[in-house]
Amino acid sequence: MQLSQAEPLTSQEGDEEPYPRLLPRLLAAGGLFGLVAAFILAVEKIALLKDPSYVPSCSINPVLSCGSVMTTPQAEAFGFPNPLLGIASFAVVTTVGVVLLAGAVLPRWVWLGLQAGVTFGVVFVHWLIYQSLYVIGALCPYCMVVWAVTIPLFLYVTLHNLRRRPAAWLLSGYHLPILVAWYLVIVALIGVRFWSYWSTLI
Numbered sequence: 551m552q553l554s555q556a557e558p559l560t561s562q563e564g565d566e567e568p569y570p571r572l573l574p575r576l577l578a579a580g581g582l583f584g585l586v587a588a589f590i591l592a593v594e595k596i597a598l599l600k601d602p603s604y605v606p607s608c609s610i611n612p613v614l615s616c617g618s619v620m621t622t623p624q625a626e627a628f629g630f631p632n633p634l635l636g637i638a639s640f641a642v643v644t645t646v647g648v649v650l651l652a653g654a655v656l657p658r659w660v661w662l663g664l665q666a667g668v669t670f671g672v673v674f675v676h677w678l679i680y681q682s683l684y685v686i687g688a689l690c691p692y693c694m695v696v697w698a699v700t701i702p703l704f705l706y707v708t709l710h711n712l713r714r715r716p717a718a719w720l721l722s723g724y725h726l727p728i729l730v731a732w733y734l735v736i737v738a739l740i741g742v743r744f745w746s747y748w749s750t751l752i
Contacts, residue, residue, distance in 0.1 A: 573706050577647030580699040581640045587695040588636030594692075595620055595631045608691045613744045618688035624681045627674075636696055639667060643703065665711050672704035679736065683743045701732055 594606040598620055608616035619625055625632055646664060650656065675697050682689055709725060741748065 574650035581644030584640035591633035
């Protein structure tokens with residue numbers, strides 16, 4: 551069954567989907583932003599490998615310093631640079647979003663695979679957040695872009711996959727406050743962790 555761009559889900563699913571037009575756009579745009587950020591990080595990593603004295607473009611100050619993050623073991627958590635994982639993952643997410651915008655109806659296994667991917671992504675991102683704040687002691691701006699897009703991708707893919715369950719309807723009614731609160735907690739943690747530096751800028 552072919553669907554118009556405005557109706558990326560089947561009619562039965564569309565009746566149960568809280569925000570049927572949001573998810574395809576979020577996947578396409580969020581995936582693209584994440585892909586660009588991961589690609590830039592990969593380029594910067596290659597430049598740093600070629601020249602250890604190279605200063606990445608995202609090394610702005612002692613706190614916002616990609617160079618400090620890129621040279622740590624956490625930057626190669628699986629034995630290769632993390633941006634390579636991001637490039638592959640966000641390319642898939644972007645493709646899924648574009649396919650949905652084109653009107654395709656994806657089988658259940660694709661959604662389950664996407665759920666597994668975004669769940670792994672959000673857990674990995676929060677591990678990286680912890681490592682950046684409390685172990686490395688520095689933040690990578692491009693990494694933070696990846697953090698910012700991974701969280702809503704996980705939230706809305708999860709709401710989609712749970713859309714037929716009563717709990718999902720309750721959560722979907724508060725999806726924006728949940729997302730904002732999630733971001734605010736992370737911003738607060740960053741503010742508290744590096745307050746000794748931020749206070750010198752005031």
